[in-house]
Amino acid sequence: MKKSKKSKVLYTAGKVLTISKQGRVILKLGEHVPRLGERVYDRNLKYIGVVVDVIGNVKSPYAVIRPLSSKDLRGLVDETLYFRG
Structure with missing residues (x-):
């Protein structure tokens, strides 16, 4: 019996x-961490990278992302990133 993917x-x-x-x-x-x-x-x-740390306080958290590639990272500044929950 196969498991259904959520x-x-x-x-x-x-x-x-x-x-x-x-x-x-x-x-x-x-809102979502x-x-x-x-x-x-x-x-x-497009896959950007992986969350390696969450820093800051509870009211104002930041995530540290280890990027897949170091190319064109400056172009990401001010961009919104997403994750699958």
Whole structure:
């Protein structure tokens, strides 16, 4: 008997604030907070990277994303990223 796949909902993770000197994407989180290891995507559903840390306080959390590639990261600043819940 096969397990049925649950449909995954796309959530807004937040807005990219900056790219760190180490090449990590710093994301200001919104209402939904992704789990560590969660994949994040851009508006075209292109895989950007993985959540490696959540920092800041409870009222104003930030996510640290390890990008799949270091190419064109500056173009992500001010973009909204998403994750599947």
